[in-house]
Amino acid sequence: MKIKFSGLICLLLLSTGYLFLAVFSGQFPVRGEEKEAAPAEWREYKLTYSTDWNFLKKTKTTDPRYYTVRDNYIWLFNEQDKSGFQCVQGDDFIKVDVDGDGQTDKNLRRRDNFVDYKLSYGMNKNPYRLRIWRREFGPKRTVFWLYERACFMKGRVAGQNFILIDDNNNGRYNDFGADAVLIGKNKEAGLLSSLIEIKGKYYELKINDVFGNTVQVREYRGSSGKIDVKSKLKLKKLKPSFVTLADKKNDIYLTVSTRKKTSKVPVGNYELYLAVLTDRIRVRHGTLPIIKVEADQVTTLEWGGPFKLDCEPKVTRGGTIMDFVPPTDSPPTAPEFPRQELNCPFIKIELPDVVGQYGEEYFGDPQFKDPAGFCFPDAGVTYFSVEITAEESRRGKKKKKYFNRIGRYFVDNWRQLDPSGVVEKSIPWWQIYECPLYDYRGPVHIKVWIQSPVFGKIEFEQDLMVKD
Numbered sequence: 001m002k003i004k005f006s007g008l009i010c011l012l013l014l015s016t017g018y019l020f021l022a023v024f025s026g027q028f029p030v031r032g033e034e035k036e037a038a039p040a041e042w043r044e045y046k047l048t049y050s051t052d053w054n055f056l057k058k059t060k061t062t063d064p065r066y067y068t069v070r071d072n073y074i075w076l077f078n079e080q081d082k083s084g085f086q087c088v089q090g091d092d093f094i095k096v097d098v099d100g101d102g103q104t105d106k107n108l109r110r111r112d113n114f115v116d117y118k119l120s121y122g123m124n125k126n127p128y129r130l131r132i133w134r135r136e137f138g139p140k141r142t143v144f145w146l147y148e149r150a151c152f153m154k155g156r157v158a159g160q161n162f163i164l165i166d167d168n169n170n171g172r173y174n175d176f177g178a179d180a181v182l183i184g185k186n187k188e189a190g191l192l193s194s195l196i197e198i199k200g201k202y203y204e205l206k207i208n209d210v211f212g213n214t215v216q217v218r219e220y221r222g223s224s225g226k227i228d229v230k231s232k233l234k235l236k237k238l239k240p241s242f243v244t245l246a247d248k249k250n251d252i253y254l255t256v257s258t259r260k261k262t263s264k265v266p267v268g269n270y271e272l273y274l275a276v277l278t279d280r281i282r283v284r285h286g287t288l289p290i291i292k293v294e295a296d297q298v299t300t301l302e303w304g305g306p307f308k309l310d311c312e313p314k315v316t317r318g319g320t321i322m323d324f325v326p327p328t329d330s331p332p333t334a335p336e337f338p339r340q341e342l343n344c345p346f347i348k349i350e351l352p353d354v355v356g357q358y359g360e361e362y363f364g365d366p367q368f369k370d371p372a373g374f375c376f377p378d379a380g381v382t383y384f385s386v387e388i389t390a391e392e393s394r395r396g397k398k399k400k401k402y403f404n405r406i407g408r409y410f411v412d413n414w415r416q417l418d419p420s421g422v423v424e425k426s427i428p429w430w431q432i433y434e435c436p437l438y439d440y441r442g443p444v445h446i447k448v449w450i451q452s453p454v455f456g457k458i459e460f461e462q463d464l465m466v467k468d
Contacts, residue, residue: 195252317346
């Protein structure tokens with residue numbers, strides 16, 4: 001018996017067989033499988049060198065820094081000398097080496113100077129401009145020479161303006177998490193990251209050489225989720241102006257939007273690298289749990305109050321007293337010298353940190369720090385008190401013995417101090433609190449408390465044992 005197939009039936013049989021072979025040969029994904037998207041191609045872009053100081057001066061960066069000239073060196077990348085570029089400084093001059101050969105080439109006598117350096121890395125050579133200026137600090141008007149970057153690299157990447165800034169002033173433009181990048185019409189530069197956002201899309205980024213002459217980007221094709229950084233922040237009347245999340249292992253530093261309820265973020269495990277609440281108040285991760293962003297899910301960041309002070313009081317042998325009359329003006333009255341050096345037990349406490357309920361740390365913006373780098377985050381503190389006491393018996397009654405008051409002088413180095421921390425108001429005794437205990441041995445109780453408009457009344461208490 002002969003079976004006749006029509007042309008349509010033959011075509012159907014052939015198509016079914018082809019689909020069966022395709023599925024089992026891997027040409028089509030089986031249901032439940034996801035085939036990874038092929039990576040996009042890298043595209044290269046050239047950048048050019050610029051010394052437009054007016055542009056740079058008005059551009060805000062995440063972590064702006066300037067450095068003090070130390071040990072007669074300026075810390076710039078130098079193949080011939082790992083310590084940097086040599087210089088010789090005095091109160092009214094600074095001589096600098098600009099080509100890295102160890103010989104000073106220019107003698108600067110003005111308070112504010114722009115200096116052009118010649119940097120090299122292998123066959124690559126690049127100009128680099130620094131601003132070097134003189135500043136006087138403290139009651140004795142001690143002279144310091146300071147420096148910061150006064151140049152940047154610029155170009156167009158993926159159709160947008162692209163500015164690369166050496167924000168840690170070392171002469172290199174490829175330090176992820178330390179240098180800065182400004183993209184498109186943004187007014188504030190973010191930290192340099194291996195993953196960047198351009199017009200709502202994420203791109204992978206490579207810096208081809210240390211001087212940032214060329215960069216490469218390709219479109220990111222991985223999975224993404226969303227993050228909410230605002231709704232669970234418990235802080236009086238303050239919202240973050242921006243938040244940077246970091247995956248340090250992969251050199252990823254993402255600045256997420258704080259205007260929207262949620263922001264799209266690539267899948268990953270992040271830490272709260274930096275958040276800015278005001279010009280002065282900043283936040284870092286501390287012991288906050290890792291922020292896990294999963295595909296197509298919304299992750300909500302919980303942070304804020306109630307707050308606490310984090311202090312680390314120590315008992316040491318020997319210390320310094322700086323007696324001074326409690327200040328009645330602003331900036332505060334300078335301490336009365338000479339200092340008293342004593343070889344007896346001291347309680348020493350560095351300026352405390354403010355810690356949120358979930359472990360994040362609140363600190364002061366670098367521009368408000370004194371020369372030693374100390375700054376309390378809230379400039380509106382109305383009271384800042386340290387109390388060190390022990391119980392003593394007098395006529396059968398227990399009374400408190402106070403150690404941080406001696407006669408008419410206060411050696412409580414924080415009481416009534418103006419906490420604004422602006423460089424021009426820098427006071428050296430902010431650095432550490434020191435209280436002598438003289439002949440006392442035994443238990444002491446330490447209490448530090450602060451009244452702050454931002455953080456409320458926050459306290460720290462601890463008992464310590466004083467021994468020989």
